[in-house]
Amino acid sequence: MYRVLVVDDEKLERDGIRFLLSMEEGEWEIYEAANGKLALNELRKHPVDLMLTDIKMPHMDGLELSKKAREEYPDLEIIIFSGYGDFAFAQEAIRYGVTDYVLKPVDPDRFHDTIQKIQKEIASRKNKEQQSIKEKSFLQQYFLLGYIYSGDQERLKEAEGIVDFSVWEQWHCAILIESDEAFFDSASDEVPLEIREELRRSFFYLNLNGRQSLLLFKDVYCDYVLVAKNVYNLLKRLHPVRFHLAVSRRFDGYQKLPEIMEQLEQQMEEKFYHPDIHVYTSEEDEEKNTGEEEQDSRLMEKISEDISRKDVKQLWSHFRSLASKYQSNTQFSAMYVKFVFSNVIRELFQENRFAGEHRLDLEVDHLYGCSTIQEIIEVTEKNIRQYEEFLDRSMSESRDEVAAVKNYIYNHYAEDLNLETLAEKVYLSSGYLSFIFKKETGMNLNRFIRVFRMEKAKELLRTTNMKVAMVSEQVGFANSSYFCRSFREYYGSSPESYRKGNNEDEESSEEV
Known part of the structure; x- marks a missing residue:
């Protein structure tokens, strides 16, 4: 990857250089600036291997830019562009550490040769840097390893000047x-x-x-x-x-x-x-960590659980707890704060269908490009809102699944029903079925089953002479005592009292 800064006050010229670079081998990450002042700002924001700059520009020309850039970034490769009339300026630029110059209008062959030469120089410098880093890292690891296992600080005296x-x-x-x-x-x-x-x-x-x-x-x-x-x-x-x-x-x-x-x-x-x-x-x-301030790892566990259950209300609540902690506390490093909130975004993308509509790497890059805590929070909030909208869209697409589950309950209420079994019937995860069912019906699945069974029990007690134990079995209760207690809690009277039309709750046990 080669990082390049193209500096020219003419957009057309910058586009031309972009095009020529695209014809060269290798990957190119290209930044642009319209004058020398803006170019210095770009250099300070991004690591750059090569700067291509015109000579004549407003605010700060290419010569002054090259001089200042070389002072701040000694390893930066610099190529300047000049017309025939500016050739003397181009020669002067060599004194400022400019690597090479190219005359305008740019000859593609000359440009290609120049870029190839620069690429070799950049590759050679990076190889030397990496080799130096590896050698230094090896020596540091060698001395540190010996100290960790021996505890002998005398051994570290050999590392002076290296570490x-x-x-x-x-x-x-x-x-x-x-x-x-x-x-x-x-x-x-x-x-x-x-x-x-x-x-x-x-x-x-x-x-x-x-x-x-x-x-x-x-x-x-x-x-x-x-x-x-x-x-x-x-x-x-x-x-x-x-x-x-x-x-x-x-x-x-x-x-x-x-x-x-x-x-x-x-x-x-x-x-x-x-x-x-x-x-x-x-x-x-x-x-x-058991103090008043909740640890990030615990909050992230809760956020992960909220997402797996599709509980958006709790998700917002736990996210706001996280946001509040960092809005009022400046002792954490910026990179750590970005790391914490990027975890929230990563958790959202655990939902495969949501991840299919968005690019995780782009969202995380956007977050790491933020310069304030407020921007970080806003980027994360945007992703949560998109996730919420995704769930709402999924809801409208999932009404058929909810209808199928309700229909299955209507026809199999006497059987042993549970969330996992019903989720398998419609090929959904139990967490997602639970979410869309409550969103669509206003009650959770277990309550829906209980309500329907109670209604069926009331109907059987009113229209048949079945014993209470039989009614209990018919509506899916294996234990008649539990059925009687549930019926009383739901209707305020026992099954026998309801059958007799007496709303008073009988304390004596029914004959079953």
């Missing part, structure tokens, strides 16, 4: 990932990339051994249980291996890591007693 200990001092939480097989022997390179793409936040990744890896985070104010659950769901989705995660208590800096590692190993022992739980936390943090 930035001021960064290590910023760590406040660790998440231990453990697999049931030697998964990290072959996946230690791809796993951190996958997790970064999912979380969209920085962390230090340390591969401990074939079965274990450690994530180290900086944020003090963060619900790391929620982070761990996201990591678990990601790994479960991408890899056919069993994972368990342990979340450390809060700590200050790398000096505590040997002690923290021991605690994480103890927490991980829980998997032998509770293998179906995949995220373990420290008892100390669990006690802290």
Whole structure:
């Protein structure tokens, strides 16, 4: 991927450069600016590999732009465009660190040669940077691993000049990932990339051994249980291996890591007693999390339940609790807040039919592009409203399913009826059937069945001489005592009293 900024005060010229770039090999992410001042703003907002700029522009010309851009971004490749009359300016631009220049009107062949040369230079620089990062990362992991298992700070003296200990001092939480097989022997390179793409936040990744890896985070104010659950769901989705995660208590800096590692190993022992739980936390943090302020992980669980039950009213309620927490609290990092609210959007997209109408990646990208908490909340609210509209549309399309369920109840009320059985009859999930049935009829499914059975029981008591036990069986009650109690609760009199036309409730038991 090559990130390019095209700077020209003529829209037609910018479109022409876009077209020429589209003919080149590789993927291009292109930004535009109409003058030098706007171009500097774009450079400060996005990482850019290459800037293509005209010389003559209002507010700030290409020469001044190139000079300032080179001062702020020494590795930026710069190509300028100039007419024949501006050739002297083009030569002067070389002094400002311009990589190359292209005369106007642009010759496609000359442009192609220039871009090819620039691509090789960018690729070479990135390869060197990546190699340097890998070497530094390897050395940091080597020294950190030795310290975690030995607790000997003397060993870290060898790392002076290689390790930035001021960064290590910023760590406040660790998440231990453990697999049931030697998964990290072959996946230690791809796993951190996958997790970064999912979380969209920085962390230090340390591969401990074939079965274990450690994530180290900086944020003090963060619900790391929620982070761990996201990591678990990601790994479960991408890899056919069993994972368990342990979340450390809060700590200050790398000096505590040997002690923290021991605690994480103890927490991980829980998997032998509770293998179906995949995220373990420290008892100390669990006690802290029972305070007045509800943890994000718990609120997200409620939001997930609301969505699975199609309970929009509760969904809005729990979302507003989440929004209120962050509108009144500025101690959380912007990236963490975006991470929390992106989880709400991701939960909405668990509904496959809703996901089919929208693009999750676009919505999440939109949210991460927000610059204020209010914008983040508005993007999330927009998605919830779209989800609500989707459910309303689904309702109108689901009336046939509701009618089919009601018809089945009318004809099989004497049988054992339950939500799961009826959902299977119309090929819907039980949660979705429950939602659309209540929306359409105004009452939940179990109440609807009970009301219909009571009506049928009243009809049989009025028009036949069946014994109460027989009536009970005919309307789907296996236990006649329970039927009598339900009838009394519903009509205010016992079945025998109703049959006799006496509304007084008889305390004595009926002859059955």
